[in-house]
Amino acid sequence: MSEELCCSAHLKQKNIAAIRSVLYSVECATKKDIAEACGLSLAACTSLLGEMIADGQVLELSFAAPNGGRPARRFALNPDYAHMLCIYTDNNSFDSTGLVLRISDLSGKTLREKFCPLSDIHPEDLVSLVTETVEKDPLIRTVGIGISGHVLRDGEIESCSFHALDHFNPKTVLESKLGLTVLVENDMYFASYGFYIKNRKDHPYSLSVLYWPSHDGAGAGSVVDGKVVVGSTKFAGGIICLPFPNGSLSTEESFARMIRGDETVSMMGTAAICSIALINPDVIFITGSEAESVSVKDIEQYCMQTVPKSHLPEFRLQANRHEEYMAGIFERAREETTFRRI
Numbered sequence: 001m002s003e004e005l006c007c008s009a010h011l012k013q014k015n016i017a018a019i020r021s022v023l024y025s026v027e028c029a030t031k032k033d034i035a036e037a038c039g040l041s042l043a044a045c046t047s048l049l050g051e052m053i054a055d056g057q058v059l060e061l062s063f064a065a066p067n068g069g070r071p072a073r074r075f076a077l078n079p080d081y082a083h084m085l086c087i088y089t090d091n092n093s094f095d096s097t098g099l100v101l102r103i104s105d106l107s108g109k110t111l112r113e114k115f116c117p118l119s120d121i122h123p124e125d126l127v128s129l130v131t132e133t134v135e136k137d138p139l140i141r142t143v144g145i146g147i148s149g150h151v152l153r154d155g156e157i158e159s160c161s162f163h164a165l166d167h168f169n170p171k172t173v174l175e176s177k178l179g180l181t182v183l184v185e186n187d188m189y190f191a192s193y194g195f196y197i198k199n200r201k202d203h204p205y206s207l208s209v210l211y212w213p214s215h216d217g218a219g220a221g222s223v224v225d226g227k228v229v230v231g232s233t234k235f236a237g238g239i240i241c242l243p244f245p246n247g248s249l250s251t252e253e254s255f256a257r258m259i260r261g262d263e264t265v266s267m268m269g270t271a272a273i274c275s276i277a278l279i280n281p282d283v284i285f286i287t288g289s290e291a292e293s294v295s296v297k298d299i300e301q302y303c304m305q306t307v308p309k310s311h312l313p314e315f316r317l318q319a320n321r322h323e324e325y326m327a328g329i330f331e332r333a334r335e336e337t338t339f340r341r342i
Contacts, residue, residue, distance in 0.1 A: 023077040079105035086329040088146030121162040144329035155184040192221025194328030208275040212290040269302030
């Protein structure tokens with residue numbers, strides 16, 4: 001293919017992606033609205049929409065109600081063009097651990113959700129659950145898996161709170177077995193992106209999320225300019241390694257002290273100060289069960305010991321992160337979904 005044809009094909013796919021992006025954000029839209037939002041001519045938009053309708057990506061709806069002029073056709077994303085399977089390993093309480101599963105259509109509507117209780121999670125448990133779910137729903141195109149641990153760039157789980165998953169690569173195994181796109185990231189990657197997606201602003205902004213459960217290791221995630229900060233080895237957010245007020249801690253010591261209420265504020269505050277100094281986010285969310293044991297005022301006062309008040313971010317406390325976690329998995333899965341080239 002010549003360079004000119006390659007550029008033309010690339011531009012076409014870029015414009016199709018732009019149309020999809022517009023339709024992701026609205027229930028339906030007229031051709032004129034879509035063209036204006038994408039910066040396309042009406043003729044170009046008409047041509048691309050026609051191809052997307054023929055492919056099944058877009059649905060042509062009934063005419064919009066007239067407002068004195070000629071009624072216009074409306075167009076909407078076909079939600080069943082592809083489904084997303086979102087899963088995460090859950091160790092959020094002492095007495096209930098396992099796998100959380102949600103299937104969503106392309107618009108983000110939840111089609112099915114369930115919790116699979118497991119005292120430990122082995123590679124075969126994860127592979128079986130994904131395989132059985134995909135067999136029951138052949139519209140699933142992409143699988144997103146959140147892991148409570150550290151995930152390497154190739155999808156291998158380096159370490160996990162469910163130790164049987166250590167050194168297992170679900171991405172390699174499942175993509176080979178099922179022929180689907182599989183994303184594997186740690187919990188803070190997906191959760192922080194989910195907080196960003198669900199708290200969009202009309203201007204560029206950054207955020208950090210501090211996860212502080214009462215029974216397991218803390219974690220953090222940051223989003224800057226719409227991108228999750230991962231670092232060179234994807235270890236960004238490993239706040240368990242920070243030099244907390246009483247000295248540098250091992251993971252075991254950190255856990256033992258983390259659940260002592262009298263040290264929660266100083267430890268959260270130290271993590272927040274590090275985030276402010278390195279990222280300078282607009283907002284810091286503190287989530288996890290320990291978020292209920294502190295107040296915004298506590299954290300602000302601790303931070304102001306070393307950080308000028310003018311540089312403090314907005315602090316928000318939210319114990320439950322389930323919806324944000326799932327939103328992050330879904331959004332990244334949808335972004336990575338492969339559409340037929342038309």
